[in-house]
Amino acid sequence: MTADDRPPPQVFVLFGATGDLAERKLFPGLYKLAAASRLPDDYAVIGSGRHSPGSDDEFRNTVRDGLRDTVDDIDDDVLSDLVQRITFQTSDADDGSDLADAVRQARDKLGADARILIYLSVPPTAMRPMIGMLGREHLTDDARIVVEKPFGTDLESSRELDAALKEVVDEEQVYRIDHFLGKEAVQNILALRFANGLIEPAWNRDHLESVQIDVPEELTVEGRGSFYESTGCFRDMISTHLCQVLGFVAMEPPVHLDATSLRNEKAKVFQAMRPLDPERVVFGQYEGYRDEDGVADDSDVETYVALEAYVDTERWQGMPFYLRTGKAMGGTRRTVTLTFRSPPMGRFGDRTYGSNQLVLELSDDAAVGAHLMAKRPGPDLSLMPVSLHIDLAEADPDGDIPLEAYERLLLDVMRGDQTLFTRADEVDRLWQVCQPVLDARPPVRPYVEGSWGPDEALALPGVSGWRLPDESGE
DSSP states (O other): OOGGGSOOOEEEEEETTTSHHIIIIIHHHHHHHHHTTOSOSSEEEEEEESSOOSSHHHHHHHHHHHHHHHSSSOOHHHHHHHHTTEEEEEOOSSOOHHHHHHHHHHHHHHOTTOEEEEEEOOOHHHHHHHHHHHHHTTTTTTOEEEEESOSOSSHHHHHHHHHHHHHHSOGGGEEEEOGGGGOHHHHHHHHHHHTOTTTGGGOSTTTEEEEEEEEEOSOOOTTOHHHHHHHHHIIIIIIIIIHHHHHHHHOOOOSSSSHHHHHHHHHHHHHHBOOOOGGGEEEEEETTGGGSTTOOTTOOOOSEEEEEEOBOSTTTTTOOEEEEEESSBSOOOOEEEEEEOOOOOGGGOSOOOOOOEEEEEOSSSOEEEEEEEEEOSSSSOOEEEEEEEEEHHHHOTTSOOOOOHHHHHHHHHHHTOOTTSBOHHHHHHHHHHHHHHHHTOOOEEEEOTTBOOOHHHHTTTGGGOOSOSOTTOO
16 A cells, blocks of 8 residues: 555544453554554554553553454564554543543644544443533544444434434444454455356345355353343344345345445345344353353343344345354354255155255355255266365465455545445334344243254254254364
């Protein structure tokens, strides 16, 4: 990237700067952008929160130690340059005057073309009061505001949050971040589908019998018990990540791949989604969850969700989408599986054969697989399953190193590109779709840690079953 391509000077204001997300994602994201010469030549980072981590030097040392733990092969010169730009200023919803002074001083020092990027990584209950403070202190004037999910905790609270935002900023200033949309492999759904005439004509209910979006995790809540107690898996994953991936899979071809066109088509998918039927939703909780720190002894919070969804457009009406995610499961994957309708097999005898599938792996090691039928070698005309596998990184070994999701999204905010961020109408409609489940919560069923969930969830897709665990056992 040349100097002319770099964003203008920035003042990054990070609320929640001493939290887990900042340590694991935001500061590593800033470091990697700096190492790749993708940050502005001039910038400042101001961390903020209710409690001081000590002096600026003590906070810098904490950030430095965290980066050495989370980033491999760290460059000491890049690290030193980044941390010397970092300061901390306490603030809360009642008093942000000192923070406002620090931001204005930093902006004045960077010059007239400097922009303010405010990142709100705070609990949903603290979001509205914090936005009010930012408005009173005029910190939102011409700023870009990054809002972490969940965007509220239900339909009512999401509308209250949106109203609070609209009191102080325009929609064009708001970047509702869903890091799944920043993943290279999720964006590749669009390229794979719309750039290939072999695939696009079959991407509909006439040729497909189901689509599965499967995001299991082997990890337990691991110290995030209090967060899960307040949020749960359904709010944390379904109303955000998995539904957004569904939007990418199910959208109609956009006229252009710009922010307006892409988000318009995704919003149409959500408008066409049926409100979820609680009878077709399974909640689970892994055995041992109640022993985690911060978890109530009698907690009925779900750590697992599997559900059936429908999109009532001409392309998809009547074809089910199956969504599943959970903690402490038998594997960690990010997999979209398109299962094709089987042609009549009588000509090959009475044996039942598996369906053809197109499998998209959305992990950092993005891959595409196809599972087909072919003739078995030998004198008889019998069939056998065959698999094709394409590792996208290996397919272009000389290509650029993909940006991690938070790196990509931070860069997009600096550039003012809202393509991969969630719009207010999308959020509102998804809460409408999800609200019936919140109003009539399914019973929470136990499942063994390391399994694939409760039996009721395993039976949800019927005889075709879930793609995962696949035949490799992965």
